[in-house]
Amino acid sequence: MKTEFLSVADSDQSVPAPLEVAPVGETVQLEASENYFNRELSQLQFNYRVLKQALDPAHPLINRLTYCCIFSSNLDEFFEIRVAGLRQQLKYGRETVGVDGMLPEQLLAEISRVAHDYIHEQYDILNNVLIPELEKENIHFVRRREWTPAQADWVRTYFDEEILPVVSPIGLDPSHPFPRLVNKSLNFIVELDGKDAFGRETGMAIVPAPRSLPRLVRLPDNVCSGGDNLVFLSSMIHAHADELFPGMEVKGCYQFRLTRNADLELEDDLEDLASALRGELLSRRFGDGVRLEVADNCPDEMVQFLLREFGLTERDLYQVNGPVNLTRIMAVGELVDRPDLSYSHFSPSIPRQIRSKDSMFDAIRKRPLLLLHPYENFSPVVDLLRQAAKDPQVLAIRQTLYRTGANSEVVEALADAARRGKEVTAVIELRARFSEAENLELASRLQEAGVIVVYGVVGYKTHAKMILIVRREEGRLRRYVHLGTGNYHAGNARIYTDYSFMTCDESIGDDVNKLFQQLTGMGKALKIKKLFHAPFTLHNRLISLIEREAAHGSNGRIIFKFNALTEPQIIKALYRASQAGVSIDLIIRGICCLRPQVPRLSENIRVRSIVGRFLEHTRVYYFGNDGKPDVYCASADAMERNLLSRVEVAFPIEEPMLVARLRDDLEVYLADNCQSWVLQADGSYLQNQPADQEERLAAQLLLLERLTAKTG
Template identity: 45%
Template structure:
């Protein structure tokens, strides 16, 4: 196997305090950091403390994540190598070829671990609990008859055998499709022939069969294999093997001046990427070498691009197993999100917002108030206009339905639909056209910039005065993902926020100079420079400085260098980073005051919260942006300053709980390794087990209609800012809240 170059291997040596902050050894490679994130996802599948069906789900998520990694990141590396690029744009300066070799080696290790976990733990455990995948075991005569009938009625009609020979060239198999490679011969000949049969994606991957022993599922490839002769009458089928091709799905719209219709251009790109260059071949481990080599050469892949797996090929099909009815004992306990009393008890969502800003922390807080806010705006005759960004939404989006209703009623409705939301392009194009048909003004934003901020603006005539109501969030307007993504958002009638939201929409939909923002910090114009300035302000305070950020990725070089300089000045820095982190913490003299942790648990951590100590007057923001080049330089993003003491305390509470987690948290070392945190590493050996998401779930259950401020007698250490008396803060907030309720009543 080809090895990375000597320079790549030498760069693994740790830097020292004398190193320049541009030293490539201070930066972890982006692709390798992402793979370690996915390794932490896999670790949840390995964890015996996680319910069995949840473990299965994590394995399916791991596989789905890898699919996109090969479709986008590996394809980019391959294109760089093919173009002869011998430089690197990343801070680590790792060359494309070295990245590719190191990445594929690590992926092979992770896939082997996945297969072991599935076969040695998860599938046997499911079988013991009444869920069996019958991929090889004998079936009863009744089951065989049922499946044969099913094959004849529903499967056979959609199958197409594709011969491969001189007159039948190798077919261009669709991205992500699973296929059977069938070896066969004529009855009176010994020469082997080859054909391909694509497994029908329109049918379930696993077919239930009746059984007295629980749920039994048969893979569709087994059903086809056992009836394969029907596709090749008069032939002798020797054997067949499942394989799957992953293709380049990345596209970039470079020639913006030549684009006349953005939606049509993206649709063409989507069609092309289904047939992009192959980046990976997965095939059953039992497949003979000559077949593997034939497929590899036909797909123009390297040996390291081939993954012979003992697990079912295409593990995303396991989501079908996860969604089986019943078996609640094998899942996480159900969670009913809370609806805050300020909303639940109000005469309308608008009157609730006028009483004061409302912070929602999903999925602990229900996403329903957000849907109700937009739906009420659509149906309220006093509402004059609605302006809405849509980056990702659900397939049956009630928000899109509300916008259509509003337009039908004659309201001014504007929807900024981002057509380049990766893997959601087709859905967003369909929504855009459907909205246009209903009379919604649909715009696509600014060419060259993705609109990633999440903003909704409602203009309403209250009595004789115009009021504006705004929703600002870290997460998408997607009620489905809001059930398992953690995000924060605010509902506000603050005039400064309303002015900024209006200016933002006008900037995105029309022509004009960049606005002067009153409250929001907006990328790409100001967010990166503002972050660096706030980090530098803490740097000037030395050991009195404090920085905490909850984000999904840390990659932007100038931000990382500013954090290193702050650490050298003695500033204590905590980064709660779910995914990619190029920053290398714990390097003596450089980053020894920086701690990086990641939490992988039941919900996908997605919220972004920034905290800067600011000499005891903390600046706290919720934001749509991670600390990546693309977010800070190539997207429309917002950071929202939170000045209301109650809301700010809630955000600080979220940070504290995440910093206290000693069950699901991992910490990043200077060597790039992630180690699971234990109670002794948080405070002392007698510290209680703290699982952040479980802690917040319990808090929500105890306070079903109130914001998630935790009881003082169960308070965590107030980690973010020790100069604030947490007990005094919570007492004051509760007193203020009681007074407001008495006044309102």
């Protein structure tokens, strides 16, 4: 199959330094820094690939706008965690250098350069592509200068009734120091002239936008001439800022937004993890500043004032031509009833194996079940728990919970089982980033229902996705197991691609039981038969399996699919396998620190990233093993944190039909010629395009056609 690439001009422009290839005859040093891409810069490149979806006409228009917003959301977290971590290294003199050799100061400068370029392009796409195309569809962002008298009157009423009662303007003077602003909140810096009722002449004020109000409001049809008309909250505040400062002249009003360090730091020797976490959550909103976004029409002296207040420099300043928080524009999809401009709905299918069965236990006992979400329904996982809760033969249920949602059906089933007198244990990971508060609430709800709740192991996040159900059958106990690559979150199961595996294999059931013993109790690591588990065996077993393929030489075959590859020892093992002649395909959605296609180093390694309607989240390790393939699905990516400092599980898929199915799924991704981006040796990504006369093949669309009841 011939596939063409977009030109370099259409690809990711931010690439590492030119590659230096060792002369023929010289040994390639696996440890050389030029053989590794930087983690943070690779993550930025993934965000850029998301942004480029906003230009792809294969996506519906409102979804293209959503991609533009997702880019902002991704960058927020990138600055809150990754950039904040680099700044912390400099602040406390704890600089570390990765295998790529970049120092934190050097890396921060490069991140700033790349991020400024990407954000400039983002606003160019918004202002010059997306908004004009929305206008053609009669969807309008109505600017202040465009308001009709009727619209202006409606806005004034909305301001008086909805905004004015809850807004708190803060004049800056000796008794009103600069306020402590919440992370990522929308704020305005206002330039004032004149004296207030007390004779104060402050010159400046800060207006925090009420967080309880929507950032985008739909104008009623009776004040518009047709179509969908939306107005920004910032426009309303700009228009009526003078009402916040009676008797004073507002000479300027400019929006800004501060991004703060939002990473949580918890000691390993805590006596009460939940209490410590509650305390840390309060401080997350007010961490050190890491980025300042300001409207590009804000006067320089006010910009410099803000930078000084937040302890930031020009490198941390992002002046934007539009709203400072594009994430909130995602509300367009809810405010506008235009299904023709969004993805069509589809119905996830239910495999025939369980469609005709009343009992999930009967179906799983017949043969193992493998589901691929979102194409196949998540409901069988919930049904398994519901049936277990009601089944008098079920004695115990154990489950790990990472991101679930406190009001989910999974949680209800566990609570129901506990109320019915079953032994129910939930291992809840309180430190799932940005889900901490929700997980604390979840823990309380389950405890109230009688569930035994534990928080895993301090210092090792419990990221494994496991359910163990113990059922009495014919005078003996049988264990039923669910293992997954993703979270027990029904909402995520509609937008993330993940595998669910259900089995009653005795060895796997015994292994999962031992893992729960390790998580809830104390003692030495127990011998595990079939599963690989981090932080004990997963890392070493992956390397040994890669080395086994290397021993097969040119007959070796490796296909990995996961979200990120950063762990140096795994990368070195892959380099050695490539040098031995093994054919290696890596399907990596996001970060990749491995440099592919380098002569005598990685010329047999190909790396591609799939970006489309769904967030690729499956983790699959395929080893050809000279015609007798070993295939594993896993909760873990190939990152240091997953393999060395988390509780993770990789589980074998042994049923021949399921092995063939997984291989077919992987081949679909490798055949994608329009939603795939191929990593080049110089660090750039080029998007595949069908060659002349070649049929367009998008992996996600093909899987939708194959697996769902109704395609979209």
